Amino acid sequence: MLVDSRKVIGSPIRCGEVTQTWIFKLLDQEPRPGWVRLELEAKGPLVVLDRARFELELSLIASAAGVTVMSSTTLVAIGPFDGQRRPATLEHGNERTLVNARCIIAADGVSSLTARKAGLNTRLPLSAIGSGVAYQMTQLSLAHPRRMTMEPLLPPWPAYPYYFWTIPNGPAQANVGLYVPGREGSRAQALLDSIIASQPHLARGRKDAIVVGMIPEARPLEVPFADGLLVCGGAARFLDPNTGGGISSAILSGRVAAEVVLEAFALGAATADALRPYRRRLEPTVYRTLKTRWRFHDSTVDFARRGLPWKEARDAK
Numbered sequence: 001m002l003v004d005s006r007k008v009i010g011s012p013i014r015c016g017e018v019t020q021t022w023i024f025k026l027l028d029q030e031p032r033p034g035w036v037r038l039e040l041e042a043k044g045p046l047v048v049l050d051r052a053r054f055e056l057e058l059s060l061i062a063s064a065a066g067v068t069v070m071s072s073t074t075l076v077a078i079g080p081f082d083g084q085r086r087p088a089t090l091e092h093g094n095e096r097t098l099v100n101a102r103c104i105i106a107a108d109g110v111s112s113l114t115a116r117k118a119g120l121n122t123r124l125p126l127s128a129i130g131s132g133v134a135y136q137m138t139q140l141s142l143a144h145p146r147r148m149t150m151e152p153l154l155p156p157w158p159a160y161p162y163y164f165w166t167i168p169n170g171p172a173q174a175n176v177g178l179y180v181p182g183r184e185g186s187r188a189q190a191l192l193d194s195i196i197a198s199q200p201h202l203a204r205g206r207k208d209a210i211v212v213g214m215i216p217e218a219r220p221l222e223v224p225f226a227d228g229l230l231v232c233g234g235a236a237r238f239l240d241p242n243t244g245g246g247i248s249s250a251i252l253s254g255r256v257a258a259e260v261v262l263e264a265f266a267l268g269a270a271t272a273d274a275l276r277p278y279r280r281r282l283e284p285t286v287y288r289t290l291k292t293r294w295r296f297h298d299s300t301v302d303f304a305r306r307g308l309p310w311k312e313a314r315d316a317k
């Protein structure tokens with residue numbers, strides 16, 4: 001069963017939609033028409049998704065494969081694991097349903113409460129939260145219509161890892177946004193407006209929609225499992241602390257979670273012991289990559305604190 005509180009799965013987006021092409025292989029899917037808006041010019045194969053369409057169509061593919069897909073449905077409570085199952089209370093409108101789940105995969109994003117309801121400490125203090133705000137802009141005249149740019153914020157705004165981005169995502173259009181510490185979130189949109197106004201190639205564009213969201217500045221959960229529960233993607237803090245990118249690690253962890261859950265069921269029950277391989281299997285991929293990215297993050301933050309320029313900090317890796 002796949003449960004999502006959104007009315008339409010995938011919408012609204014809270015993302016710049018840039019990701020690596022290997023995600024399609026992980027999903028055992030060839031990209032369908034409309035999933036990829038644009039291939040970017042970059043060192044690796046980077047694409048910009050139409051994430052709303054991509055996620056909605058993935059849910060339809062899951063549904064066609066036999067998954068019960070429930071939108072507008074929120075998981076509101078979890079009970080204790082009884083050795084076989086965990087009760088989960090789902091809310092759809094005014095209706096509540098109790099589901100006795102053999103395992104719950106918490107893929108509920110950065111603001112996840114599911115893992116915490118099951119007893120894992122996922123508390124994020126304000127100091128460990130970044131705020132992202134962006135516009136979907138059209139009618140732009142970009143010098144490099146397929147090149148993503150990331151620029152540091154200027155003083156008095158804090159330097160690295162916060163930045164201003166332009167992600168082209170179609171003809172004359174881009175996602176233009178920035179990322180600031182959570183405590184500055186209320187000033188983020190005004191800052192974005194002023195940066196856009198100061199750049200003539202952006203200032204003449206049209207702001208069609210706004211995208212906002214939280215980016216955790218916290219290391220991945222060390223133990224992303226408990227009895228009858230696995231934690232994936234943003235809920236497990238699987239995001240690159242330097243870019244805020246988390247689509248690919250969400251998909252990778254989701255896939256490994258599904259494999260481990262099936263193996264646990266084959267053994268009997270999804271106890272914490274049976275789910276332990278989830279952490280182990282993500283070690284050489286998600287955990288190792290994020291460890292390197294956090295090392296880079298920490299050294300560049302230190303560089304920035306000492307007043308060294310962004311480029312030097314970036315090249316210090």
Ligand SMILES: Cc1cc2nc3c(=O)[nH]c(=O)nc-3n(C[C@H](O)[C@H](O)[C@H](O)COP(=O)(O)OP(=O)(O)OC[C@H]3O[C@@H](n4cnc5c(N)ncnc54)[C@H](O)[C@@H]3O)c2cc1C
Nearest residue numbers: 005015016017018074075108109132213233234245246247
């Ligand atoms: C402004 C911004 C820009 C970003 N740009 C990029 C980018 O360009 N590239 C990139 O790779 N990453 C980017 N990210 C990060 C990326 O969006 C996340 O890493 C990614 O979405 C994590 O995926 P997820 O499936 O774990 O969680 P989410 O995408 O957050 O999905 C969680 C889902 O769970 C549902 N949900 C939550 N609680 C419940 C509940 N109790 N019951 C039922 N359903 C629930 C929500 O409705 C939602 O659909 C960006 C983030 C922000 C904020």
